[in-house]
Amino acid sequence: MDAVLVAMIPLNKARDMVKAHVRPGLVASVDLVDAMGKVLASPILAKEFFPDGDRGTMDGYVVRAEQAPVVLKVVGEIRAGDVPERALRDGEAFRIFTGGLIPEGGRRVVPQEMVRREGDELHIESFSENPFIRPRGCEARPGDVVLRKGTRIGPAELAILAQVGAVRPEVVKPPVLLHLATGNELVAPECSPGPGQIRDSNSSLLRGLVNAMGLPFENSFRVNDDPEVMCKLIDASAFDLLLISGGASVGDYDFGAEVLVKLGFEIHFNQINLRPGKPLIFATRGPQVAFVIPGNPLSHFVTFHAVIRRAIGILSGMDRGWEWIDLEVVDEGRLKPNPRETLWPAQAFIEGGKLKVRPQMWSSSGDSFAIATTNALILVNADSPSNGFAQTLLLDLP
Secondary structure, eight states, X not given: OOSOOOOOBOHHXXXXXXXXXXXXXXXXXXXXXXXXXXEESSOEEOOSOBSSSOEEOSSEEEEOOOSSSEEEEEEEEEOTTOOOSSOOOTTEEEEEOTTOBOOTTOOEEEEGGGEEEETTEEEEOOOOSOOOEEOTTSSBOTTOEEEOTTOBOOHHHHHHHHHTTOOSOEEEOOOOEEEEEEOTTEEOTTSOOOTXXXXXXXXXXXXXXXXXXXXXXXXXXXXXXXXXXXXXXXXXXOOSEEEEESOOSSSTTOOHHHHHHHTTOEEEESOBSEESOOOOEEEEETTEEEEEEOSSHHHHHHHIIIIIHHHHHHHTTOOOOOOEEEEEESSGGGOOXXXXXEEEEEEEEEEXXXXXXXXXXXXXXXXXXXXXXXXXXXXXXXXXXXXXXXXXXXXXXX
């Protein structure tokens, strides 16, 4: 496909095209200590019963008795890690501690605060309806799936992997990223801009967005609007995902599409019917994926969550959801319909025990201040005002 403009496509079609052309990365086994943030490439199955036997859930006494009041003889003690020496007989009780194995014949654990003990005599006036026993296999049995394929490994998942002995889980290798921030006008954030210059904020924005998905952001370069330099830098780099900030539009110095075509990428779309973020370019070259992102910060933010985030999820082995929720809109007069579909930056918050959403004020796609505190996007259909409620995509829970 030539580097020419094609008709604007709907957002849903753009997301479908990403799904059709992006594939998960290679699979590798990693040590448990290196698994945090990775995505499982295969399900994790239990190989044992969890728990491995009936276990008490309270400090107290394990008994056979079914009726109270009753007086029993304490004949032993069971701590966590102990194996009961023998079965429990009628008229007997074992002292048991939380996590201890229930001996054969044990029918319930009576918490210590519900009994009176005098030497070896145990006086029980009543029983609770709760037997305070975790039955063998109540959490998992051999062959049960304890973690699904596509699960991102966090602290809880690490604990489960350790518990089932999966110390070398198979994960999808996270994509290697290459990022180019383009524009003669850009200077580093620590610099004082000269006439006509601006500080590069898009690199910091993308770093935060990518890091939030559990990926490193190491190969990032600031380059001038020079297609030859861009081509050489891309050719000299190993990457799975290329993000180019700026150069997506049709100006004389927007070289994104030209560079990709010259390097052998196939462009799948270069405009989406979306506000902000219309001139988004998506291309692939074999397994490599590339996006040229319109240079304005708000366009960066919206297109990342609307499209790019899905590509990163697929490359990482996890296609993130896209679930809308109808929320009450506060200050709905801020929403302005447009001939294009709009993903409006917003802040979801809890008020009076209800989840609500407030549109952010923004003047243009270059308004970087509008994304501060933004944790949601409101869908504003073309030429359709809000009716007090709006479909909302939550980016983070408030």
